[in-house]
Amino acid sequence: MGKAGFAQQNREKIMSHKIWLDGKIVDEAEAKVSVFDHGLLYGDGVFEGIRFYEGRVFRLEEHLERLCLSARALLLKMPWSLEEIAQATLETIRANGLKDGYVRLVVTRGVGDLGLNPHLCASPSMFVIASAIALYPRELYERGLEVVTCSTRRPTPASLSPQVKSLNYLNNVMAKAEALKAGGGEGLMLNEQGYVAECTGDNIFIVKKGKVLTPPVSDGSLDGITRQVIFELCDELGIPIQEASLTRYDLYTADEAFLTGTAAEAIPMVKLDDREIGSGKPGPVSGCLIEAYGKKVRSEGTVI
Numbered sequence: 001m002g003k004a005g006f007a008q009q010n011r012e013k014i015m016s017h018k019i020w021l022d023g024k025i026v027d028e029a030e031a032k033v034s035v036f037d038h039g040l041l042y043g044d045g046v047f048e049g050i051r052f053y054e055g056r057v058f059r060l061e062e063h064l065e066r067l068c069l070s071a072r073a074l075l076l077k078m079p080w081s082l083e084e085i086a087q088a089t090l091e092t093i094r095a096n097g098l099k100d101g102y103v104r105l106v107v108t109r110g111v112g113d114l115g116l117n118p119h120l121c122a123s124p125s126m127f128v129i130a131s132a133i134a135l136y137p138r139e140l141y142e143r144g145l146e147v148v149t150c151s152t153r154r155p156t157p158a159s160l161s162p163q164v165k166s167l168n169y170l171n172n173v174m175a176k177a178e179a180l181k182a183g184g185g186e187g188l189m190l191n192e193q194g195y196v197a198e199c200t201g202d203n204i205f206i207v208k209k210g211k212v213l214t215p216p217v218s219d220g221s222l223d224g225i226t227r228q229v230i231f232e233l234c235d236e237l238g239i240p241i242q243e244a245s246l247t248r249y250d251l252y253t254a255d256e257a258f259l260t261g262t263a264a265e266a267i268p269m270v271k272l273d274d275r276e277i278g279s280g281k282p283g284p285v286s287g288c289l290i291e292a293y294g295k296k297v298r299s300e301g302t303v304i
């Protein structure tokens, strides 16, 4: 059965999710947050999305570390230790009886008044959802994804660092809507200077003359955990990889391209703005890395 099939099966299996909410496992119907929570009123909070495969959570530590750094950047003092958050994550997955899926951790600023002042919020709230994940349809992993450039730009780091995985994803949501309307499966986002940053929910890589290139995170992308794994795999497989600022010219003239993200994993990209990249088919270097990624996620991780 394809992954899409598994996802569908899992979705059907979980009639009502068990949610970890501020220290307790509760039924989905009872998992409620206040309308005065600043996570809802202002998008004031942080989140993580983590995958688990065959009973093991992939790169749990890295994801939790990023969650803590995002919270720290927002002056959001989390009352839970890393170990407690890890246990909450594992407990939630177990409570839902899942072996493969996706777990979402959300930390909000907590309940406050109607003003912006974060210091008036009583204490942060955390909830954890474990579920199936709707990946791109299986055939897209074989055929490759078509991407369109969005007019919505990544916000400048001078306003909010793209490293902060905050609950305010409106920029990405608007870009995704734009991409879908234009018939793309994903949207390419440029930074203010016009350099390639990333896609709306994935990092981007190209292959040129046998070398893998990806923009430095300082060009406006999230420092993706999957992106880091691609660097490790290139190292293991002896494939040259390097960070380089990229323009759309570099993408249009690349031999291959692919995207990475926890939810999407690694997926070939075969078109940008209706122009074929390379042969217009998933390339060999991408294929090799995508396969190696699939093996790696199933060969390590924190036991649930």
Ligand code: PMP
Pocket: 049, 172, 198, 199, 200, 201, 202, 203, 221, 222, 223, 224, 225, 226, 227, 260, 261, 262, 263
């Ligand atoms: N960029 C953005 C904007 C994201 O939201 C994500 C996560 N979906 C990524 C890149 C990929 O990061 P990761 O590999 O850590 O999931």
